[in-house]
Amino acid sequence: MGLRANPTYRQRRFGAEVRAIRESGGLTAGEAAAAMGMYASHISSVESGRTSLSPERLRALAAASGCKDTTYLDGLVELGQASGKGWWSQYRDPLRPSLRDLAELEDGACDIVCYEPMFVPGLLQTEAYATAGYRGGYTGASRSEQDREVEFRMRRQAVLTGENAPRLHAVIHEAALHMSFGDPAIRRGQLIRLLEAAELPKVTIQVLPFEGAVAFGTSFTVLRPPVRKLSTAIVAHIERSLYLGDGDSLARYDNWFARLCEVALPPANRDLRHDSYAVKDSRGLIQRLLYPLL
Template sequence: MGLRVDPTYRQRRFGLELRRLRERAGLSSTEAAALLGMRQPQLSSVEVGKTGLASERVQRLAQAEGVSSQTCVQALIDLGQRSGKGWWSEYRKVLSSAHLDLAELEDGARSMVTYEPMFVPGILQTRDYAEAIHRGGYRPMTEEGQAAAVRFRVRRGALLTGERPPSLHAVIHEAALSVSLGEPKVMRDQLLHLIELARLPHVTIQVLPSDGPIPFGTGFVLLTPQVRELGTVVVSHIEKSLYLDDEEALSRYRDWFATLAGSALPAVDPDASPETCAAKGSLGLLQRILYPLL
């Protein structure tokens, strides 16, 4: 099998985790290659995601590093052995690799937390909202590309109502919910959709008020699979989203999200009786924004 020309994020992450194992074991790439019964250039190709590594070799490297958790080792083996195929595969020739990488990360996540200062998080968007966002987008796209991007975004949302949905905790800035997008009905239906999604036991939605102590900041999503150490932070950027996966970054963004959630209004609870609701909560703010749109 030839070397991959354009490895996916998952494939690159597998190689990166192996390199981290090797470095923690105090082995040079030449020494590790000898330990694994392969040539150094082959190991270098593995570490940049251009090819995979057999499970027994992963086990051998983990033993050299002293990894005691078989759960962690197996999770790493699974990361490298996944086919990478899923519902997103049909978009491979239409959308960028960033779209596909995010969908694959979401598919493997046990939990997700996200903060969005300017838009409703993609996984929570309605079709009409997604269409309005792409029509007025800063990045030019063909009509075919726009239609595919909208279908893709709506399909991502189906994950939350699937058989094994991840938990999702979203903090959305009030500014993201106060725009009309030129069509009041679009935002009205989107706000109602958020309230309905909040009924799901695994979905938590909070609103960060404009008069709160925290400014806008940058949007991000932290995706955590079965093994916490293999989590990924995707930081939104106009040109290209930033993927962070080192221990320090994961810890920093977990702390940052905890701060955001602590400063946001109490979570949307559509089933709470009026007398039990806090004087000021996310649901009340959503309803206040929603009222002029009805």
């Protein structure tokens, strides 16, 4: 089998974890190769995600490196053996590979947490809102490319209602709730969508109000699979988003999200009833903003 020319994020992450196991045991590439019964030249290809590693060789490396975390190893084996195929596989050029990586991560997540200071998270957007965002954005994508990405974003949302739907916890700054793209109907539809999404059993929505704590300036998402050590933090950037999987980065973003949850309004709980003018929690704030638009 030839080497992969363009490994996916999952494949690169698997390679990075293999390298981390080797380095944690203080093994050189040659020593690791000897422990696995393979050529040393093969190690760099594995660690860069350009080729795979059998479960047997992975466990041999772990034993030689002193890694005894069986839950982590089982999760890593699953990560390395995954086909990577899903509904997103049918979307190729001109769709950005990073979007397919995102959909694959969402599909394998049991928890998704996200913070957005300016826009409603993609998993909660209406089609009209998403389309307006692409039309008024700063990318050089053609109209057809924009339509393709909007379609892809709408398909991603099915993960929230699937059989193994992940838990989604979103903290959204109030500024995002005022975004209308010049059309009040878009804003009205989006606010209604948020109230509807809050009814889903695995969705939690909190709003960080204007009069609250200083906003965190950068949007981010943390996707957590069953083995939390294999989580990924995605930090949005105007040129290319960062995909972070090291322990220190994950701990930082987990901590920042926990702090945002503490200063945001209580969740838009579906079991509570509110007067439309009451701004006591996230649902009350959304309702108050929606009322003049009805």
